[in-house]
Amino acid sequence: MITTRDLSIALQSLNRARSYATTIILTLSITLGALVTLFNLNYQLLAAPLPYPDEDRLYVVNGNLYQNKQLRLENNSQYPALVEIYKNDSFFESSALVYFWEDVVRNLSGSPRVNVSYVSPEYLQLAGAPLALGRQFNTDEGLDSRVPVVVISYQTWEQMFRRNPNVLEQSLQFGEVDFRIVGVTAKDFIEPQIYKQGRQTAVWLPWDFNDTQVERRNNWRGFLPFRMLTGKLKPGIDPTSAGHELSTLMDAQYQAALAGRSSSVERSVEYRLTPFANKILGDSATRTLMVMGGTLVLLLIACANVTNLILSRAAKQQRNMAIQVALGAHKKHIFLALLCEIGLLMLGAALLSLLLALGSTEVLKVMAAEQIPRIQELTLNWQTLVFALLCALLLALFFSAIVSRQVNYRALNQMLQSSGKGSGVQISPLIRKVLISSQVAMTSLLIIASLQIFLQANRLINQPFGFPLDNVQVMTLNIGNLRSAPTTERESYLKAIRQRLLEHPKVQNASLSLNTPISISRPLWTTSLSHDASRQNPVMAKTTVVDENYLSILRMPLVAGRHINAAEFSDNNRMMLVNETLAQQLEPDGEVLGKRYYWRGDLPHQVVGVVRNASLPGKKEPARLFVRGINVSYPLLVLRHKPHQPLSTTEINREFAHVNRQYKVSELFSLEQARDLLLSNDRVSVWVTTALTLLALSLAAIGIFGVLSYSVQLRRTELGVRMAIGARPATIFYHTLIDSLIPVVIGIAVTTLVVVPLALWLEQSEFSIETSLWGWLLPPLLIIGLTASVTLLSVWKIINKPAIYALQGTR
Incomplete structure (x- = not known):
């Protein structure tokens, strides 16, 4: 049973080893803080009740449209x-x-x-x-x-x-x-x-x-x-x-x-009842659980580091242990003394981790408000406190058990009689190799997963959209009380507004439309095309009503045919453009130029051009249809302004007022802003995976250096003898590196045994994850390079001085 006296002795002991205590508390608190934050978040998403009465009986009803099943x-x-x-x-x-x-x-x-x-x-x-x-x-x-x-x-x-x-x-x-x-x-x-x-x-x-x-x-x-x-x-x-x-x-x-x-x-509708929780959360819990898994691996890597530190300290305290044994202490007394000291360290790490989790929670509320549901409800609760303390208790028991198993009580009992010679506590070569191999395996797994996600997100972020996004603004118009006005009147107002904007000194071109390929809030309008008036087997397409300026403003290239010119718009010709996806769906060979298809009526429209597919990151390009016209009920203006001269809402509303004060800007954004919103999840993925990779590498470097440094100190005399009989510094480094790489290679081999089946499974699965060869090869290369660097750092103080310093034990 731990007493207050035991706690007092442990505190005094830790006070004499402040750097040791600080290192352990900081190492564990950072990784444990991340784990506590993710536990808190996942508890909020998976277990915390919704703040609505009878939430288990609340449902959302949405419809689905089916065509040919x-x-x-x-x-x-x-x-x-x-x-x-x-x-x-x-x-x-x-x-x-x-x-x-x-x-x-x-x-x-x-x-x-x-x-x-x-x-x-x-x-x-x-x-x-x-x-x-x-x-x-x-x-x-x-x-x-x-x-x-x-x-x-x-x-x-x-x-x-x-x-x-x-x-x-x-x-x-x-x-x-x-x-x-x-x-x-x-x-x-x-x-x-x-x-x-x-x-x-x-x-x-x-x-x-x-x-x-x-x-x-x-x-x-x-x-x-x-x-x-x-x-x-x-x-x-x-x-x-x-x-x-x-x-x-x-x-x-x-x-x-x-x-x-x-x-x-062949069409039918279906209405489903979706629980409130499912509707609100979507698949967000899957992503946050994956990140929590990554932070758990980080904690395990940190535990390997801390294990090395605690074992090294136990080796230094073996004389104190020997005195305790000589005075009658049994194994359980040594264990409780270790548990008391380690428990205080774990408690300090847990408390600091809670403070870090509190700060991280506030940062998440700001940075991930658009990506993570229920984030604004997130607070530290009693479940989080219990989780942090439980982690601290389990870690304390784990570390105490590890050290206790390394204690040779018989050797301790004989230690005082042999003037302190012997090894009552010493990290065995097997333990050292296990520590390095486990760290390498966990670090490699984490870095491989992080790099694959990073590389895929980075590809999406840097993927060209297929048309330039700079200097283009999009605005949704609110038409006030003109909704009941005649269509011809509203159309004349919109044309007058477009003309005023075309005459504005900041504007290069302006277009009236219904939507753009990328949008912040407006849903795409879906209609159908068919080959004949009977409208059998129609093809669904995202439809954009455009004027003659639309495609030239967005600079969407044509792969065949031409644009619709201004004269053809004014003559009310029934013409359309389609994108490559729609062309392939209409005709197996994609040859649609000059052909006529039925769209919203009994008179066919002729295809005069095929537009190159847009390339929206992470999205399969849908079938798109571009038809002439002006949408008077939900108008949208697209304008290309002069470089570095965007228009403000006030400027635009001022131009509207010259035509009709009922028209106001309801929404204004640039295509670059729409792109940033579309890529927001990918940018978060890049930042998260970068942080995990750097933290994993840092922890691995610290851990491997600690174990190798300890091993080199044990071999100090041996290395000094080799240098004394003629071994060159490069030879000493080479042989030390070979010894160091053995557990590293074992760790990489373990990782390979896990990763190869996973990679094969991913290729056969329905997950749309594009893996990269560099994502598989770079982590082992980084680990090997890291091992070489820390090995050189570990032996540098020995090989950089004459052999006599190593033989005398001089540092």
């Missing part, structure tokens, strides 16, 4: 289907409609763009949203009531109203409607991230006011990803069975609505 659109829902499910009370105790969008607040200075969620009254109730002020929506503000009220977030209240206590007397204007503020959510409300990670709603508006035009609300052909239904299942309802029944009901109505359309004969 092949999935064409995933997590895209039809407006009328969602409304039908909402009105159906067979499965859900309570359900809510939600439509995620962005809009411009027109009665605030600068017309700020905010994230909007159009919801039915039940949505905030299902999420258990606490309030700082006012109330939630009530039943009188439900479906078809058209009551203009709004609930705002705490952040909106803080940023736009400076926490004005009279905010409930104010309103927000969207379009031509003033919405009276009736509530403010509490600061600690965690919004369910069921649509997009990192998206925070600024205002919640009633469902009736969503952006879908009234005439399209019964359109069963429209599928969009940003509208869905959430609900709390009734007790005893099986979600899979409920999904099958809903799919049957919705598909029947879908087929009835499209009766007589031959193009839809």
Whole structure:
């Protein structure tokens, strides 16, 4: 049993070896801190309950579109289907409609763009949203009531109203409607991230006011990803069975609505119920578990280093142990003394690791807010504290057991009688080799995995997109109360806006469009092409409505044919361009120039050009279709500005005001910003794998140096004798290096036995991981080079001086 006296003696002993204690605490606290941080994160993702009442019964309903039994659109829902499910009370105790969008607040200075969620009254109730002020929506503000009220977030209240206590007397204007503020959510409300990670709603508006035009609300052909239904299942309802029944009901109505359309004969819809937790987390837990595995390997490497340090200290303390044995101490007393001292070191490392984990958590909240779900909920909790202390206890027991097994008690008992000669505690050659081999094996495995991820992420980051991204800005336009204006009127406004921008001194070219190959928030519009008017076996394609300037602004090269010129646009010719992927899907040989295909109507469109595929990192290029036209409902402007002269939102809105003040910039970004967002996960992968590789190499270098340095000191006299009889320094280094490389080669061999089957399995698996030869070869080369360097450093003080210094033991 450990007593306070034992603790006092251990503290005094460690106080006399401060550098030893500091080295162990820092070595373990850094790696243990990383492990504690990842444990805390994975606990949050995998085990911590969601902050919503009855979270195990909360589900999200999304639709899927199938064509010829092949999935064409995933997590895209039809407006009328969602409304039908909402009105159906067979499965859900309570359900809510939600439509995620962005809009411009027109009665605030600068017309700020905010994230909007159009919801039915039940949505905030299902999420258990606490309030700082006012109330939630009530039943009188439900479906078809058209009551203009709004609930705002705490952040909106803080940023736009400076926490004005009279905010409930104010309103927000969207379009031509003033919405009276009736509530403010509490600061600690965690919004369910069921649509997009990192998206925070600024205002919640009633469902009736969503952006879908009234005439399209019964359109069963429209599928969009940003509208869905959430609900709390009734007790005893099986979600899979409920999904099958809903799919049957919705598909029947879908087929009835499209009766007589031959193009839809082979289409069907499916509606699935996804648990809130699955919808929010996605596959993020897999990635964070992999990183946690990497940090666990780092901890094991650090443990190998610490084992060497503790064994070396035990060798130096053998005289004290001998005195204890001479005074009657038994094995358990020696073990408890070791456990007491090592336990204090592990406790110090655990406490420091918690401080490091606390800091790391705050850094993660800032750097990974867009990549990791539930990151803002992350705090150190009692589970994390228990995990850190449990790790410290297990490490203390492990190190104490290792040292205890190396103690030769009989030799200790005879040590005082032989004037201190002998070896009561000494690191055996086998232990030294095991320490090096284990470190090399773990380090190699970690570096191989890290390098493969690093090289793949780096390839994606540096991969050309197929068109230049510099000096291009993209802006989404908000059209205010013009949504009900005639199409010809809105088209004339947009052409006038384009003309004003073309005349701006900073602008080289401007185009009206629907989307770009890379976008921050706008989903791609999917339509179909067919070979004949019967529209059998249609081919699905991502569709972009463009004007004559679009392809020249983006400088997307053609592989065949030509662009559509301005005269052909004004003559209302039915022409289109397709990309290489779509050309191959339309015709096996890809020869589509001059051929006609049916698109959205009974008159065919002629293909006049084939555009080279874009090359978006990590994404297979979809079939793309470019057709002439101007989208007046959801317009998007693409402009190429002069180098280093981007336009601001204020400048653009000023130009809009000369045409019609209803037009405002809803979203403004450059293609370079869109690229950075697309590559954000890959950049995080590069930083994480770089950090793991450098830390692993550093720990391996320290550990190998410690073991080799100890081995060289034991052989100091032997090496001195060799030098005295004529051995050259290079020869001494060479033979020492050969001895050092034996356990290193064993460690690399162990790694190879693990890696080769893994590599073969990856080649046969469905994982899209592109391995690199350098990713396999570089880690062993680095380890061998590292071993050579630390071997030279270990013997340098011996071979750099005359042999007499080694023979005399002079340092």
